[in-house]
Amino acid sequence: xxxxxxxxxxxxxxxxxxxxxxxxxxxxxxxxxxxxxxxxxxxxxxxxxxxxxxxxxxxxxxxxxxxxxxxxxxxxxxxxxxxxxxxxxxxxxxxxxxxxxxxxxxxxxxxxxxxxxxxxxxxxxxxxxxxxxxxxxxxxxxxxxxxxxxxxxxxxxxxxxxxxxxxxxxxxxxxxxxxxxxxxxxxxxxxxxxxxxxxxxxxxxxxxxxxxxxxxxxxxxxxxxxxxxxxxxxxxxxxxxxxxxxxxxxxxxxxxxxxxxxxxxxxxxxxxxxxxxxxxxxxxxxxxxxxxxxxxxxxxxxxxxxxxxxxxxxxxxxxxxxxxxxxxxxxxxxxxxxxxxxxxxxx
Ligand SMILES: Nc1ncnc2c1ncn2[C@@H]1O[C@H](COP(=O)(O)OP(=O)(O)OP(=O)(O)O)[C@@H](O)[C@H]1O
Ligand SMILES: [Mg+2]
Numbered sequence: 001x002x003x004x005x006x007x008x009x010x011x012x013x014x015x016x017x018x019x020x021x022x023x024x025x026x027x028x029x030x031x032x033x034x035x036x037x038x039x040x041x042x043x044x045x046x047x048x049x050x051x052x053x054x055x056x057x058x059x060x061x062x063x064x065x066x067x068x069x070x071x072x073x074x075x076x077x078x079x080x081x082x083x084x085x086x087x088x089x090x091x092x093x094x095x096x097x098x099x100x101x102x103x104x105x106x107x108x109x110x111x112x113x114x115x116x117x118x119x120x121x122x123x124x125x126x127x128x129x130x131x132x133x134x135x136x137x138x139x140x141x142x143x144x145x146x147x148x149x150x151x152x153x154x155x156x157x158x159x160x161x162x163x164x165x166x167x168x169x170x171x172x173x174x175x176x177x178x179x180x181x182x183x184x185x186x187x188x189x190x191x192x193x194x195x196x197x198x199x200x201x202x203x204x205x206x207x208x209x210x211x212x213x214x215x216x217x218x219x220x221x222x223x224x225x226x227x228x229x230x231x232x233x234x235x236x237x238x239x240x241x242x243x244x245x246x247x248x249x250x251x252x253x254x255x256x257x258x259x260x261x262x263x264x265x266x267x268x269x270x271x272x273x274x275x276x277x278x279x280x281x282x283x284x285x286x287x288x289x290x291x292x293x294x295x296x297x298x299x300x301x302x303x304x305x306x307x308x309x310x311x312x313x314x315x316x317x318x319x320x321x322x323x324x325x326x327x328x329x330x331x332x333x334x335x336x337x338x339x340x341x342x343x344x345x346x347x
Contacts, residue, residue, distance in 0.1 A: 006044045007221045024174045030185040031192045032210040033321040033332050035244040054141040058105050059148040077105035093135045122165045133180050143180035150184045151191035189315050189322035196324040207325045213241030225250045240334030267339040274317050296340050302329045
């Protein structure tokens with residue numbers, strides 16, 4: 001199997017670097033369609049960060065978050081107790097700071113963790129993080145907090161929704177204290193829509209779209225793996241610039257066109273299953289859903305005013321991506337667009 005190297009995304013990297021160079025003042029929301037390469041991009045940037053930065057990266061994707069306690073646990077990384085004779089336990093914040101390594105959660109020890117869990121209040125956790133970040137800063141480093149898949153905490157409640165407490169904390173870290181850069185990542189368009197219309201966050205955030213590769217980047221990426229011109233054309237036709245789809249074609253060395261056609265066939269079948277089972281169960285919803293899909297027969301982008309039930313349905317099924325900032329609907333990928341068109345042709 002061929003190893004896929006990180007392919008440079010110059011524009012996005014430049015933009016994030018310029019944010020990192022300035023004093024923290026806004027929360028940055030990194031959003032984009034599914035599998036557009038958000039996590040890969042940010043992980044790469046973290047690896048390349050100069051020593052002057054202390055990144056804390058937390059990916060909530062694999063965490064099970066049904067309660068407040070589980071959320072708190074997901075943020076922190078317990079300092080491992082090593083054999084007492086060899087290494088002294090880290091007791092103070094300064095000692096914990098010295099153990100900060102790249103790409104990890106927020107370090108904590110048993111005593112601080114007890115404090116954080118005391119009273120079941122997010123405030124304790126947040127004040128611990130602020131103290132730790134202040135310590136990081138006085139050690140000469142700039143803290144960078146990254147939360148991936150943040151939409152997972154949308155349903156967690158603690159005296160109201162945790163998400164609001166968390167946003168207030170982020171505002172405190174950025175605009176108020178200028179203490180840490182805060183990046184929040186998600187591919188859930190409905191979550192971004194909710195955030196975008198949240199009055200509390202007006203003028204306190206910036207939104208950065210990490211989209212599929214453009215045509216030039218796609219061609220450059222495929223050139224690295226020896227694609228012929230015909231193969232590049234096939235890849236662009238079926239996958240557009242969706243990195244994960246392109247990676248599939250890199251692996252399918254013998255028959256790239258066959259592989260692309262097979263992927264389309266599979267996606268078409270899945271979309272048919274979704275819409276026709278909807279027709280059987282809920283005709284009232286089926287008609288407007290088909291109405292939205294029919295707009296994509298002749299267009300790639302469709303404007304919208306608000307997230308209606310039918311849009312929510314299609315977004316929830318990962319067929320459509322809603323770009324709240326630009327108020328545009330698109331297929332989640334080129335493959336989805338082609339599949340939608342084939343399904344609509346056969347109606
Ligand atoms: N810049 C890149 N260079 C090479 N491969 C990439 C790049 N970006 C993404 N990929 C490939 O695409 C896959 C999906 O990317 P990634 O998981 O980063 O997307 P994502 O936008 O975070 O997805 P999700 O919407 O699920 O959060 C990666 O596993 C990798 O194989
Ligand atoms: Mg991701």
